[in-house]
Amino acid sequence: MSALRTGPAGPNATKSPQPHSVYLHVPFCAVRCAYCDFNTYAGLEALMPEYVSALCREVELVGASAPEKLLVHTVFLGGGTPSLLPVSAVKKILDAVNTAFELLPDCELTLEANPGTVDFEQLAGLRAAGINRISFGVQSANAHELQLLDRLHTFAQAQTAVHNARRAGFARLSLDVMFGLPYQTLPEWQHTLHAVLALNPDHLSVYALILEHGTPMQAAVTKGQLPLPDSDLAADMYEWASATLTQNGWVQYEISNWARPPTAPHSPTQECRHNLQYWRNLPYLGFGAGAHGFAGGARYSNALAPQAFIKRMRAARPSAFPASAACVQRTEVSAAVEMSDTMLMGMRLTHEGVSARNFESRFGTSLEAQFGAKLRALQARGLVDWTGERARITPGGRLLANMVFTEFI
Template identity: 35%
Template sequence: MTGLYIHIPFCQQKCFYCDFLSLPSDHDQTGEYLKALLKEMDYYSQSMDAGQVFDTVFIGGGTPSLLKIEELEEIFQALFKKFKINPVAEITIECNPESLTFEKIVKLKDLGVNRFSLGVQSFDQGLLEKMGRTHNRERAVEAIADLKRAKVENFSLDFIYGLPQQSLEQWQESLRLVLKFKPNHLSLYNLMVSEGTVFAELAKQGRLELPSEEEQVQMLEMAVALLAAENYSHYEIANFAQPGFESKHNLIYWRNQQYLGLGVGAFSYWQGERRGNTLDLGEYIKTWTEDFQPVFSEIEKITPQQEETETIIMALRLQEGISYEKMKERFQIDFLVKYEKAIDWAISSGLAEEVEGQVFRLTEKGIPVSNQVMIKFLP
């Protein structure tokens, strides 16, 4: 499986928790950015192997749904013209409720999108305001209803827990409401307070009141129980899916497989290298419109040991866990022998388990403290 990621950096405004590369939607360089993006697409389509096929496409941001219909048309026409896309590829676009209309959903379906990822984050109006979100509860509900009305067959909803002053009752209410819509997929993220965000500044001032670690674990446990009762698989630490609706694109990341990232600040794991495109919008536009060549903020050749370690760490995020057979096939190692000490510790601590003598994975007890297990596998 090989993935293609395309970054659209523009947002209506930056949310208080967000540390992703994003810019105001009224930025006067949107047109120039899209021209540069098409040039980058040209470059890679001309330089890659003629037989290269992409099995997933993910348009992320930022907020791609902010783009005008004609801008989205330009991107998708170029995508299918310049690259070989698997006829049954999963093609996802990230959206926010305030910029997703019924008409835009229908058009995106016509352009080839078959999976929508909607950033709801909460159904509680007070919490939405505390996060700096630009939509309200009613608009979120309308956007989900529009997805259903447009007969979208695969959509995912994003939520955050562990928010400032969030109670278990508020979290439960959001979960119960979301289950009424029966999304195919849910991403439930534990709030991370990252440097450079509004939340980080509030925390420094002692003005960010978060639920305790125990309460945050209870929130995850509550979600696991409610979703399991509705036949959702907890297939990754922060992700739940109805059978067959796991995110194929994100599984490429978690299985440490190859993906190409296009756009300002986009990352790739490509041809044995990890590459990060320049984070500077002006530099990105200049390098593609004038120089027609990539400029990276970082580039790293991945050693065989790095690839092995990263594959283990990422696989521990997945319910499918670490297959002994696949580790032997990919890295020519006996996983049980090489990592015996870490395996024994994790199992004896109740944080991991062995399944049918073939797979090592985290237990539900181990998921909230996954980092404690992962660190044991570092060289």
């Protein structure tokens, strides 16, 4: 695990050489999955060309409004389903990012893909366009679970997509899987994890199903049409996955994320550097409908609807960095809030946690002075390990993570 990069406190964050991350939201999906509450829409594909132009315009304007040409070390196309975009559109977006910002030579460029919407030619085109990390939402190896989730792909399609991605030259490949589904048994979950490990990914995101308000799945559970997933069983599934991945040499670095260790001493880490930027509470720029960002001492978010985003960007003039004309909410972040956010996010990092030395270097005050009493109280409950040099969540705390996070809000 690399050391936490230090940065200056609050409003000066953009004046340091701290590289930024860039998130680009693609709010289109072929169908809405039953559990999903992301800002994404089915049936709006006709908007894609205009949306891509608006996205590029936003990148251009924000890049121009920055106090200097910003260094960027990660770019993430997420959604939604970015793999619905033609390769030419992805190229256009990456060109805009490349022009507006200075991409570091080892920049991580990730694209989220649905295994049902990509073929070999498209994957080869994406790789040639500069995407160097691909993330597939596989979710389950069991056909009945994929149906329950309204996923439009089969597990066989996920296997083919992984094979094609490797053939297309993707050396960094991540897979998402879910557990704690209605009706799901421990053996069914074990089958999924074993089947996914057999695909030989470099990174795994392992998420518990959350019944989000307003989703068809939550409505079905409320009406008694689906059983409420058993939370004790879900905890057993998580603990079994954690033990199994550790036995297989995987390194857990975040509550829901595991990386294959580097194959040689100086080979690159397989952790998702983009998400590490969020968890380290370091600056990122969000572009597109509903995207949010944290840079220049401010948090901001954009208009949710793709149509509204396009309309705002059509008439856009330069705005105060880091927001654009699509911004609907902007909050200046005080040093106190930035410290709390750093704890809240850093507690997700199971191995790295929050380092006392880096905290003091960033904020000019000690971790002990700011949060020592809270950390000791959490330690007494067995939820956090606080050595005076580093604070991190314990294995027991991972199952009660929300309880830990709320202490820092």
